Amino acid sequence: SQQGEEDPQALSIQEGENATMNCSYKTSINNLQWYRQNSGRGLVHLILIRSNEREKHSGRLRVTLDTSKKSSSLLITASRAADTASYFCATDEVGAQKLVFGQGTRLTINP
């Protein structure tokens, strides 16, 4: 079963603009992670945010977590063509020892 639901399913923006993707989940979590998948490739870990954290930054990435709303957002600032990929949130549920991935947001950056 998949816990996270990403929104939107697809996003197309111009290079240089900011991209925001959202993830909602259903149960209590220990942490939430974001991964990127380029076409035909495996997933690459981007960032992990713990359940007691509200915001985290890594380069051009900013992740927020609202455990009361069971939601997270990933912001990519100053987007580049190389950011074109699918982005997945994955939750580490309390009581489980595995990650559960959402269905992903397909991001296209137009030059």
Add this chain to the structure above:
Amino acid sequence: EAGVAQSPRYKIIEKRQSVAFWCNPISGHATLYWYQQILGQGPKLLIQFQNNGVVDDSQLPKDRFSAERLKGVDSTLKIQPAKLEDSAVYLCASSLGLGRWDTQYFGPGTRLTVL
């Protein structure tokens, strides 16, 4: 540092045939994962090993899927017999430990098409 290796990269078979995938994790990584990713969906965990013991195989269709990790290093995933709905990308990942803070490193995947 070498990444997670998988082979083959692509496989086409007919339904009811058998197929096997191989994964070599990053050296020293204790935990190995097999995921199934159907087109347009996120990866779904099939089985998780720590060293050569199974941690979680609750979503593995055990009537047709099997996996082993002999000697706690590389692993094989087998499907016998394959069904049309098994068409997917099979991803292998590894992590240093089993802790929830451990980053999972993914291989490039094997794309399986069942005709």
